[in-house]
Amino acid sequence: MKTIQKALLIGTLGLATSLFASADAEKIFDAKCAACHIKTMPTDRANMIAPAVMGVTRHIKMAYPNKEDAVNFMVDYVQNPTKNKAxxxxxxxxxxxxMPSQKGNITPKELREVSEWMFDNFPPANFRGRGMQNH
Ligand code: HEC
Structure with a gap:
């Protein structure tokens, strides 16, 4: 079985719990997501190509306060984004x-780690939302 298929299988079975240090998840995020989703508070909104990760995660937590639900949503969305789900x-x-589907760009296992890391680390404690219309 090819590695990619194995990874897909593991991810699908939900066996990929985050036993890894969050540093690994952050590296994956930096490599695969940060080009579009910046990790800092946006200062130059005109040049943004996607919402900042703190805004995205904040909204996900509002819709899915439970970590498991939030992570499941992100794992699904990042692979199969649709307007209805957003x-x-x-x-x-x-x-x-x-958002363009990241299927093939990130394995489901990596995606689960990244989603858990996002849930645990964003929005940062000092983050103040700028109101619903901006996020
Ligand atoms: C090519 C740019 C791009 C990349 C790479 C990218 N995203 Fe996105 N993402 C977007 C855009 C644009 C949106 C806002 C529109 C939308 O929600 O579909 C978005 C929205 C999201 C959302 C919110 C979904 C919602 O409910 O609306 C999540 C969660 C997310 N991205 C996670 C990720 C993760 C995790 C990665 C890395 C694996 C990633 N993105 C990589 C462009 C990107």
Whole structure:
């Protein structure tokens, strides 16, 4: 069985619990997500190509306060984004477009680690939302 198929299988079975240090998850995020989702508070909104990770995670937590539900949502969405599923405000999608599927770019196992890391680390304690219309 090819490695990619194994990874898909493991991810699908949900065996990929995050036994790994979050540093690994952050590295995966940096390599595969940070090009679009910046980790810092956005200062230059005009040049953003996707919502910042703190805003995204904040909204996900509002819709899915339970970690397991939030992680399951992210794992699914990142591989199969659709307008109907998105919890992002509709104007985010009209501004940035729908997120391109990351299927093949990240394994389900990596994605689960990244999603757990996002849930645990964002939004940062000092984050203040700028109001619903901005996120
Ligand atoms: C090519 C740019 C790009 C990359 C790479 C990217 N994203 Fe996104 N992402 C977007 C855009 C644009 C949106 C906002 C529109 C939407 O929600 O589909 C978004 C939205 C999201 C959302 C919110 C979904 C919702 O409910 O609306 C999550 C969660 C997310 N991304 C996670 C990730 C993760 C995790 C990675 C890395 C594996 C990643 N993204 C990589 C562009 C990207």
């Amino acid at each position: 919890i992002c405000m509709p104007q985010k999608i009209s501004k940035f477009g729908l």
